[in-house]
Amino acid sequence: MNPVQNVIHAISADDGDALHFCSTCAFSGACIDAGYDKPALRDLHVMIEHVGPYRAGEHIFRTNDPFRALYAVRSGAVKTLTVDTNGNEQILGFYLPGELIGLNAIYPERFPCDAVALESSKFCRFSFSAISALATRMPMLQQQLFRMLSRELGMASRLAGDHSADERVAAFLTDLAQRFAAQGFPERYVRLAMTRNEIAEYLRLASETISRIFGRFRNQGLIRVEGRNVEIINSERLSILAHNILGD
């Protein structure tokens, strides 16, 4: 049997309970590290609402919806996107379990984008006013929010740079592999939850260009591709290509 196929089935996180985080919770790192894992956590858990599952194609929120809550992905995968005046979709980001959606809505106080499930997905919903209030009493939580905002800002501006299509695709694959690895999956396998066209809309390329570059990377022995399963053969060279975007 081919090693690429069926290696990764679906990413999901356990559900957590009144005293434990979902295993991939966006806040767990900050809180557990800081010794908040005892009763203080009750305050955090009490404001969490488990929502979903949303099926593939369903909206979690839409552009201009009033912003009240952040969404942490528990399982599945999500895209956020805007539609410009010509009807062109622009994908802002893909989100995997453990990642947080909605940070770009804080300032406008409305969601500036749609969020759509790429596959069946569940979420933790955090009231933003409640989590802000809690953050004033939990400095590490505040810090974690600052860090996540800052991280997303850095990523957005690096991706905004003037890079070749090869660099973009290499950075996309490398980044995704690292994020899968952060969930405990083998770093060399990436299961794409999105179409070639969605990758293209994210990287500001045409879907044909994605196909061609996947093909070229395959011919150069950088990756193996079977449909939406990608195996990274030469992560070394891929990282070098990605370096201008990912920074390290």
Added chain:
Amino acid sequence: MNPVQNVIHAISADDGDALHFCSTCAFSGACIDAGYDKPALRDLHVMIEHVGPYRAGEHIFRTNDPFRALYAVRSGAVKTLTVDTNGNEQILGFYLPGELIGLNAIYPERFPCDAVALESSKFCRFSFSAISALATRMPMLQQQLFRMLSRELGMASRLAGDHSADERVAAFLTDLAQRFAAQGFPERYVRLAMTRNEIAEYLRLASETISRIFGRFRNQGLIRVEGRNVEIINSERLSILAHNILGD
């Protein structure tokens, strides 16, 4: 005398004192609105260090410098930039009085870019750990930091989109005019503190393209250009062009 010339000389803010903000302080909105204008402000002022002036071309900080403080522009203008492996500069942003530099350094804990004065500039320096600590006691300050991060994130991802050179230049001029207007300057005049080449590095275009588009916008009666002074004649049509990037 030509109306474009010498309308805007230099932007600067008064210096503030122990109980008053600089008139354009990045935090003044949040704090004054929230009724913090009495003794609580002392805590904020006490952690501020006035630095500068830096002359044109001088670095405020450099890539990989450890991140300890945010810088608010008091007067002058600044660019932040990265240099990629081919030696190409990429400008991340321009900053005017009242704006805050360094938010993208929180997550990596090092500055991911250089900051260089475009003209003689002064700053307020805020220790980040001190301001975070204070933010736990001043919810509106925390909120203001969240909002500024979120705002910059939104701007970065809109600029990252797939837009024509015309749209980019229109958005650049419109945005700058709005930010000048926020300082109380007439909205129709923009004084560019940066070269054509720097505009190009910011918008991911060639400097020749900036020249050509300024020329075309002039011929179409959208703007008047004299060196680095720009007068916006038809802000209506310019905003329509910019709409896909600026959103409103």
Added chain:
DNA sequence: AATTTGCCATGACCCAGATCAACGTCGCGA
């Protein structure tokens, strides 16, 4: 006054990636 240096403008040409077109494949509902 002459020279250098940085900045800006404009024409000629080129290229990375978009667009257009054709076709193959897969999954799914009737």
Added chain:
DNA sequence: TCGCGACGTTGATCTGGGTCATGGCAAATT
């Protein structure tokens, strides 16, 4: 089982904006 629509690949052609080259101008320097 068939048909249909979404998805992916590949080839041919086009184009927006990049690159290269030239020249002008103004401030700084000699």
